[in-house]
Amino acid sequence: MNKTELQSLQPVVYQTLHNALKNDSLSHCYLFVGPTGTSKFETAVLLAQSLICPETEDGWACQQCIQCIRIEENNYADYILIDGSKESIKGERIMNLQYQFAQTALEKAGRKIFIINSCENMTLKAANSLLKFIEEPSANLTGIFITTSLDNVLPTIASRCQVINFKPLSKEVYFRKARDSGLDELNAHIVSQLVNSPAEIVSLKENETYQSALYHFIEFMFEYLKSPENGVIYLQEYGFREAIKENERRKDRDTFGYFLDIADIFVNDYFSGHQPDDESWSSLLKTAADKNFDFTSFLQTISETRDALNRSANIGLLTDQMLYKMMGGTS
CATH class of the missing domain: 3.40.50.300 (P-loop containing nucleotide triphosphate hydrolases)
Structure with a gap:
């Protein structure tokens, strides 16, 4: 400073x-x-x-x-x-x-x-x-x-x-700092919503679990918007399954937490009309809107899944429950 x-x-x-x-x-x-x-x-x-x-x-x-x-x-x-x-x-x-x-x-x-x-x-x-x-x-x-x-x-x-x-820093300040650190616009936009201090920008920028979560979320949504079944298959094959080793379980838990955070930002971008200068993100938002994706229900599912994440260590089960709710399940 x-x-x-x-x-x-x-x-x-x-x-x-x-x-x-x-x-x-x-x-x-x-x-x-x-x-x-x-x-x-x-x-x-x-x-x-x-x-x-x-x-x-x-x-x-x-x-x-x-x-x-x-x-x-x-x-x-x-x-x-x-x-x-x-x-x-x-x-x-x-x-x-x-x-x-x-x-x-x-x-x-x-x-x-x-x-x-x-x-x-x-x-x-x-x-x-x-x-x-x-x-x-x-x-x-x-x-x-x-x-x-x-x-x-x-x-x-x-x-x-x-x-x-000392006044709280605005998300615009975090966004500018993220861009100055070398992040592209999409990552700067997402990171600026997740951090609480400028120092966290660098650590999150280099965080593999965050990068993995962003990749999986974008791929999952592309597949889900083709058909919900495709989204289910994608997460079951490439997403968050219950790991055997303790360190892998912690990593999956962190990645899934970021996945939910990014999903929350995605929904908020839709409701606010914000579109970062990123082709894949903008395409997802447009496709979801064109297909009448139920953003409100998705937001509720994200919230419920995040609450469950704080109580449960079984990431595979939480993933299945999230997908079930997205497919129209009630419990």
Whole structure:
């Protein structure tokens, strides 16, 4: 995350921090609030870098000097990162932070910075201990708390922070980023509906189970629209049968999950009138419409199958049940 990306993705956040950095009017504590995938953590790291970077430009870190790199690598003596997304934050961890920051700053910049990610996962003991610490902060200390929900943060902590709200990224932003990453229009369109953060675009782009699901869905629909029997035969022969090995079962489950997600996007494209610049996808939508394909019932079947997927490990059986409903079955 650099300042240009931040300005593009979160313009209000950018301007708020830019003014504070430029005018040297930073709060001693910030609380970054917003949904998953809104670059809260990346922005916190950028702010930390900007506070210690010797080569700042218009207040922002260069992100290339050794000090910025050390922050990025979590290897800076006066910088502490506590990640509550992996486990609860206990009182002992906060006491260690307080002890370390009670000492003289070790780095030349003289600033001490801490980031607490998923701060809502602090135990009450940890939160109360930290509260005493931030009530009377030293002049060279900056704390950054990160959460997905303000309601889950202890009010006495939130009240001592400047709250900065991060807005959810639009699907259009994800689509542009997917296209910039090299995806064709159809994949960019589908991926943008599935991800919750820019980082997920790359991982999904390279995900074999996603690619397999997209291929199988398109082939299945072409066959099904020729005749429902053809669609049944296709999935029974090439689709999701119950695997013997555990790793194959997990892979089939993931692929089937993506298959349902893609089916959902297909139906939504029909109802919204959206047609990506892709011949096979557009052809499927047109053929389905011409043949009076029952999109409403299909959407219901997708929803019911997804619910069943959360409860059942037998992908072969779920596939058969889905096909049965598509063929007009009632149970």
